[in-house]
Amino acid sequence: MKLIVTRDYETMSRVALNHVQAHMYTGDNRRVNLSITAGKTPERLYQLFVEEYKGKPYFDQVHFYNFDEIPRAGEAVGVTMNDLNRMFFKPAEVPEVRIHPLDTRNWKDYDKKLMEDGGLDMILMGLGTDGHFCGNLSGTVEHFGMETRLVTKEACPLSYFEREGSPDHYVTFGPKTVMNARHLILIINGSHKAEITKKALFGPVTPEVPASVFQLHPNYTVIMDEAAAALLDG
Amino acid sequence: MKLIVTRDYETMSRVALNHVQAHMYTGDNRRVNLSITAGKTPERLYQLFVEEYKGKPYFDQVHFYNFDEIPRAGEAVGVTMNDLNRMFFKPAEVPEVRIHPLDTRNWKDYDKKLMEDGGLDMILMGLGTDGHFCGNLSGTVEHFGMETRLVTKEACPLSYFEREGSPDHYVTFGPKTVMNARHLILIINGSHKAEITKKALFGPVTPEVPASVFQLHPNYTVIMDEAAAALLDG
Amino acid sequence: MKLIVTRDYETMSRVALNHVQAHMYTGDNRRVNLSITAGKTPERLYQLFVEEYKGKPYFDQVHFYNFDEIPRAGEAVGVTMNDLNRMFFKPAEVPEVRIHPLDTRNWKDYDKKLMEDGGLDMILMGLGTDGHFCGNLSGTVEHFGMETRLVTKEACPLSYFEREGSPDHYVTFGPKTVMNARHLILIINGSHKAEITKKALFGPVTPEVPASVFQLHPNYTVIMDEAAAALLDG
Amino acid sequence: MKLIVTRDYETMSRVALNHVQAHMYTGDNRRVNLSITAGKTPERLYQLFVEEYKGKPYFDQVHFYNFDEIPRAGEAVGVTMNDLNRMFFKPAEVPEVRIHPLDTRNWKDYDKKLMEDGGLDMILMGLGTDGHFCGNLSGTVEHFGMETRLVTKEACPLSYFEREGSPDHYVTFGPKTVMNARHLILIINGSHKAEITKKALFGPVTPEVPASVFQLHPNYTVIMDEAAAALLDG
Numbered sequence: 001m002k003l004i005v006t007r008d009y010e011t012m013s014r015v016a017l018n019h020v021q022a023h024m025y026t027g028d029n030r031r032v033n034l035s036i037t038a039g040k041t042p043e044r045l046y047q048l049f050v051e052e053y054k055g056k057p058y059f060d061q062v063h064f065y066n067f068d069e070i071p072r073a074g075e076a077v078g079v080t081m082n083d084l085n086r087m088f089f090k091p092a093e094v095p096e097v098r099i100h101p102l103d104t105r106n107w108k109d110y111d112k113k114l115m116e117d118g119g120l121d122m123i124l125m126g127l128g129t130d131g132h133f134c135g136n137l138s139g140t141v142e143h144f145g146m147e148t149r150l151v152t153k154e155a156c157p158l159s160y161f162e163r164e165g166s167p168d169h170y171v172t173f174g175p176k177t178v179m180n181a182r183h184l185i186l187i188i189n190g191s192h193k194a195e196i197t198k199k200a201l202f203g204p205v206t207p208e209v210p211a212s213v214f215q216l217h218p219n220y221t222v223i224m225d226e227a228a229a230a231l232l233d234g
Numbered sequence: 235m236k237l238i239v240t241r242d243y244e245t246m247s248r249v250a251l252n253h254v255q256a257h258m259y260t261g262d263n264r265r266v267n268l269s270i271t272a273g274k275t276p277e278r279l280y281q282l283f284v285e286e287y288k289g290k291p292y293f294d295q296v297h298f299y300n301f302d303e304i305p306r307a308g309e310a311v312g313v314t315m316n317d318l319n320r321m322f323f324k325p326a327e328v329p330e331v332r333i334h335p336l337d338t339r340n341w342k343d344y345d346k347k348l349m350e351d352g353g354l355d356m357i358l359m360g361l362g363t364d365g366h367f368c369g370n371l372s373g374t375v376e377h378f379g380m381e382t383r384l385v386t387k388e389a390c391p392l393s394y395f396e397r398e399g400s401p402d403h404y405v406t407f408g409p410k411t412v413m414n415a416r417h418l419i420l421i422i423n424g425s426h427k428a429e430i431t432k433k434a435l436f437g438p439v440t441p442e443v444p445a446s447v448f449q450l451h452p453n454y455t456v457i458m459d460e461a462a463a464a465l466l467d468g
Numbered sequence: 469m470k471l472i473v474t475r476d477y478e479t480m481s482r483v484a485l486n487h488v489q490a491h492m493y494t495g496d497n498r499r500v501n502l503s504i505t506a507g508k509t510p511e512r513l514y515q516l517f518v519e520e521y522k523g524k525p526y527f528d529q530v531h532f533y534n535f536d537e538i539p540r541a542g543e544a545v546g547v548t549m550n551d552l553n554r555m556f557f558k559p560a561e562v563p564e565v566r567i568h569p570l571d572t573r574n575w576k577d578y579d580k581k582l583m584e585d586g587g588l589d590m591i592l593m594g595l596g597t598d599g600h601f602c603g604n605l606s607g608t609v610e611h612f613g614m615e616t617r618l619v620t621k622e623a624c625p626l627s628y629f630e631r632e633g634s635p636d637h638y639v640t641f642g643p644k645t646v647m648n649a650r651h652l653i654l655i656i657n658g659s660h661k662a663e664i665t666k667k668a669l670f671g672p673v674t675p676e677v678p679a680s681v682f683q684l685h686p687n688y689t690v691i692m693d694e695a696a697a698a699l700l701d702g
Numbered sequence: 703m704k705l706i707v708t709r710d711y712e713t714m715s716r717v718a719l720n721h722v723q724a725h726m727y728t729g730d731n732r733r734v735n736l737s738i739t740a741g742k743t744p745e746r747l748y749q750l751f752v753e754e755y756k757g758k759p760y761f762d763q764v765h766f767y768n769f770d771e772i773p774r775a776g777e778a779v780g781v782t783m784n785d786l787n788r789m790f791f792k793p794a795e796v797p798e799v800r801i802h803p804l805d806t807r808n809w810k811d812y813d814k815k816l817m818e819d820g821g822l823d824m825i826l827m828g829l830g831t832d833g834h835f836c837g838n839l840s841g842t843v844e845h846f847g848m849e850t851r852l853v854t855k856e857a858c859p860l861s862y863f864e865r866e867g868s869p870d871h872y873v874t875f876g877p878k879t880v881m882n883a884r885h886l887i888l889i890i891n892g893s894h895k896a897e898i899t900k901k902a903l904f905g906p907v908t909p910e911v912p913a914s915v916f917q918l919h920p921n922y923t924v925i926m927d928e929a930a931a932a933l934l935d936g
Contacts, residue, residue: 002729004760015754022724027704027885027921028648030586052717058706115497119452144378145439145449176439179450180496183729205379205410215379216413216450218353219729236495238526249520256490261470261651261687262882263817286483292472349731414730417495453495587920612846613907613917644907647918673847673878683847684881684918686821 001201001214002221005229009189013044016124016187016223020045021052023122023183024062033120035067035173037134038083041126041187046087053092064094065114067123068135068172069103078103078170102148107171110148120181123173127188131196131209135172141207146174175213184217188224197224198231235435235448236455239463243423246459247278250358250421253455254279255286257356257417258296267354269301269407271368272317275360275421280321287326298328299348301357302369302406303337312337312404336382341405344382354415357407361422365430365443369406375441380408409447418451422458431458432465469669469682470689473697477657480693481512484592484655487689488513489520491590491651492530501588503535503641505602506551509594509655514555521560532562533582535591536603536640537571546571546638570616575639578616588649591641595656599664599677603640609675614642643681652685656692665692666699703903703916704923707931711891715746718826718889718925722747723754725824725885726764735822737769737875739836740785743828743889748789755794766796767816769825770837770874771805780805780872804850809873812850822883825875829890833898833911837874843909848876877915886919890926899926900933 006012024032036042053059070079077085081101089099100117102110114120130138140151153168178184188197200211201222207213214220240246258266270276287293304313311319315335323333334351336344348354364372374385387402412418422431434445435456448454474480492500504510521527538547545553549569557567568585570578582588598606608619621636646652656665668679669690682688708714726734738744755761772781779787783803791801802819804812816822832840842853855870880886890899902913903924916922 002727002731002760004758018720018723019727021720022727025704025721025724025923027919027923028587029583029704056706058704118498119496143438143440145437145446176450180452182452203379204377206377212379213450216410216447217729218414218416218452221727221729236493236497236526238524252486252489253493255486256493259470259487259490259689261685261689262821263470264820290472292470352732353730451495455493455495611906611908613905613914644918648920650920671847672845674845680847681918684878684915686882686884686920 003201003232004221004223006223006225008225009044012187012189012223012225013042013048016042016185017045017048017052019185019221019223020049020122020124024059026061029061031118032062033065033114033117034062035065035120035123035181036084036088037067037125038080038087039126041189042124043087045187049088050092053094055093063098063100063117064089065100065120066102067125067178068170069101070170071104071167073167102171102173104150104169104171107148107150110173111177114177122183122185123178123181124185124187125178127186127193127196127200127211129192129196131200131211133186133211133214134178135170136175136210138208138210141175141210143207144175144179144213146176148173148177175210179213179217183219184214184221186211186214186220186222188222188228190225191227191230193224193228194230197228201232237435237466238455238457240457240459242459243278246421246423246457247276247282250276250419250457251279251282251286253419253457254283254356254358258293260295263295265352266296267299267348267351268296269299269354269357269415270318270322271358271360272300272314272321273360275423276358277321279421283322284326287322287328289327297332297334297351298323299334299354300336301359301412302404303335304404305338305401307401336405336407338384338403338405341382341384344407345411348411356417356419357412357415358419358421359412361420361427361430361434361445363426363430365434365445367420367445367448368412369404370409370444372442372444375409375444377441378409378413378447380410382407382411409444413447413451417453418448418455420445420448420454420456422456422462424459425461425464427458427462428464431462435466471669471700472689472691474691474693476693477512480655480657480691481510481516484510484653484691485513485516485520487653487691488517488590488592492527494529497529499586500530501533501582501585502530503533503588503591503649504552504556505592505594506534506548506555507594509657510592511555513655517556518560521556521562523561531566531568531585532557533568533588534570535593535646536638537569538638539572539635541635570639570641572618572637572639575616575618578641579645582645590651590653591646591649592653592655593646595654595661595664595668595679597660597664599668599679601654601679601682602646603638604643604678606676606678609643609678611675612643612647612681614644616641616645643678647681647685651687652682652689654679654682654688654690656690656696658693659695659698661692661696662698665696669700705903705934706923706925708925708927710927711746714889714891714925714927715744715750718744718887719747719750719754721887721923721925722751722824722826726761728763731763733820734764735767735816735819736764737767737822737825737883738786738790739826739828740768740782740789741828743891744826745789747889751790752794755796757795765800765802765819766791767802767822768804769827769880770872771803772872773806773869775869804873804875806852806871806873809850809852812875813879816879824885824887825880825883826887826889827880829888829895829898829902829913831894831898833902833913835888835913835916836880837872838877838912840910840912843877843912845909846877846881846915848878850875850879877912881915881919885921886916886923888913888916888922888924890924890930892927893929893932895926895930896932899930903934
């Protein structure tokens with residue numbers, strides 16, 4: 001585990017983007033497979049990323065995979081891809097041929113597809129206040145060996161799903177799918193994440209704090225601002 | 235996870251040795267840190283290894299770390315190092331400066347030492363019939379985040395410790411220590427391991443089957459004979 | 469540069485095969501692209517390799533590329549592929565889909581193809597008594613930046629081409645094509661190679677000794693028997 | 703070879719810094735050995751680098767090696783280290799223990815030292831208008847196999863040495879020392895470099911254009927502004 005504590009959200013975003021790009025900077029032309037996160041944490045990162053990526057042929061070998069998806073009634077594209085399209089794929093003009101959506105139609109074969117595509121080189125994720133990563137909410141993880149799967153409303157404790165008109169299921173990479181990536185990057189900001197940050201990085205490895213499993217990965221980088229790191233020792 | 239099923243124990247030993255050596259074959263002179271197992275499973279492997287290693291200056295950059303140790307009353311060297319000395323270090327004439335014993339005196343700082351030495355490049359392990367690896371016996375693993383630790387007789391369910399004159403504690407890498415190595419190799423042989431092999435490779439990831447955690451490692455190779463693989467599908 | 473001196477041809481063959489296999493032993497299922505040599509030097513290596521490879525599904529991700537070809541009048545398959553078919557591909561039952569012949573029809577686009585396939589992970593080569601590797605005979609290498617190319621009888625000093633009925637051209641990877649592979653392995657045996665071995669490993673880097681360029685590669689392993697190493701110091 | 707063409711010097715500096723940092727961003731704590739260039743080209747890069755590096759404990763595993771040195775009469779520190787101290791080491795507060803000066807006193811053993819330290823992970827270099835890199839001026843390179851060496855005034859064609867009071871020798875990594883690093887990064891800016899850029903990247907590999915040898919490296923990244931790239935096709 002490599003810990004990087006930055007001054008603020010802006011610096012965290014910039015340093016994290018540098019890390020993401022580090023995986024895109026091969027000295028040759030080998031294919032690179034990345035999973036990148038939707039949500040609020042990476043918003044600034046994507047603003048900076050668009051500028052770096054758009055119109056740059058030297059990133060042509062990079063492929064993108066979303067790691068979860070929540071269907072939206074009457075819409076062809078779910079919440080996650082809608083977010084990623086808006087924040088990065090569209091403004092950065094990422095060619096469709098290099099975007100590989102995970103959704104409720106193809107999740108059953110997704111781990112196999114990843115393996116056939118050469119495996120994931122890196123996953124960029126955020127951390128939920130309940131310790132979740134991707135759609136692995138605390139309470140939905142029976143054990144860390146779970147692969148890409150469908151989670152139903154009944155199984156999911158998140159209040160999000162209790163609102164009227166909400167979907168009754170979503171899909172997500174499982175902990176095993178994520179751990180099998182060659183590098184993990186976790187970005188965290190804000191004092192409201194300080195407590196769960198401490199648990200996830202230094203607490204027991206338990207499905208109740210899903211991201212605690214990353215402590216076991218041989219190539220794991222955490223980039224957080226000082227507020228998120230406030231409860232860490234030393 | 236990469237599965238390799240071989241015809242018999244002899245072939246398993248040879249293929250496993252090839253894998254171990256693969257980590258020693260750098261095209262440059264970079265230091266390589268390996269942990270290798272004692273016990274019965276690697277006996278033939280070490281017979282072959284001695285011949286490959288002895289008097290070969292091109293393995294000078296390779297360092298060895300034992301991953302557990304059981305003290306022996308009145309002896310300076312414990313069970314594990316005694317085994318490794320007998321089977322490999324002595325006959326292969328491995329220089330002491332490249333052997334880094336873990337024992338009951340230095341275990342508290344061992345994870346830190348490993349990190350300072352550059353981390354483990356590879357660990358070769360066997361599989362216990364209870365699913366254990368190193369000294370992580372089923373029943374002694376509270377969670378997978380445990381580091382190198384001392385296990386007392388009271389905590390340890392293994393009948394081995396119930397015999398008269400047996401030690402009342404031992405030390406072992408924890409699951410986290412092992413998972414942080416860059417590559418894992420597990421060797422398994424014999425029909426008496428078939429059931430636990432199936433659980434460890436394809437069952438739930440649970441501390442009750444300690445080696446099940448390896449399913450989460452991005453660089454995990456299992457080499458087994460047909461007898462051990464008998465209950466696997468396909 | 470990593471030098472490995474073995475007792476004899478048999479040991480050289482076995483150690484070299486271990487190295488070749490080291491590049492096929494990925495802990496995951498990532499594609500691996502290898503170029504392997506025809507000729508006399510690897511004969512024993514291939515005898516051993518057939519046994520290791522045949523019927524082993526765990527090598528399914530490995531692809532093979534020949535690095536030169538000499539057409540034979542009235543034959544669909546040239547000298548090199550004929551050799552490789554006889555010594556390895558046929559007896560080892562390598563599926564055709566994982567063999568990528570270089571020949572006089574496709575050489576112009578071969579460097580591009582290699583790049584699109586992800587680049588070469590490793591090349592196994594022999595050393596000619598004139599210092600050549602692949603078809604880069606001394607006298608045919610204007611400079612080390614040459615890519616895959618066609619060499620005509622006029623340009624080629626090798627007496628082989630002076631015999632009646634011999635082809636008037638052949639194709640070969642250029643020095644640049646080879647140097648762009650991620651790892652180089654050179655195998656050498658016999659006292660008749662001792663002089664050129666010394667020049668290639670420790671002499672000036674010059675097109676007159678084509679293999680001297682390998683001294684510049686960051687991942688270069690030489691495996692030779694004692695006879696070939698006889699003139700090396702220390 | 704990976705080509706990255708950026709709009710201007712500012713962007714080149716930023717993208718190049720990202721690449722340099724990519725080699726410092728390990729997910730674990732493995733030692734990283736970098737060689738970085740003095741001179742005018744990296745000035746802006748170092749302004750940005752100071753801010754990234756200063757006070758950041760997460761770069762503690764990174765070590766720095768200068769690749770050439772020109773002694774200054776009556777001064778303990780030569781031209782290169784003086785430049786690096788001024789532009790980066792001092793303002794970034796790099797601890798001395800992680801700076802490994804090459805100078806006229808230690809050059810004879812420097813290639814050996816590099817090997818013992820684990821080898822260079824990356825070298826950042828500029829390109830001279832005569833095609834030189836480090837102190838390998840056109841006219842001083844007999845062949846690409848040269849290691850770290852001392853170049854005397856007589857051997858050196860650079861007018862710099864013809865001025866009164868100038869040193870009569872300097873030391874530099876040789877082409878072989880550089881090529882043995884795991885990754886090469888070349889930064890180039892300005893229209894006055896356009897002609898030599900074309901020669902170095904796509905011309906013959908010849909000691910007359912020393913940087914042309916980098917075409918042979920399996921991990922070679924060139925980052926240049928549009929002005930430097932003006933004469934490249936496509």
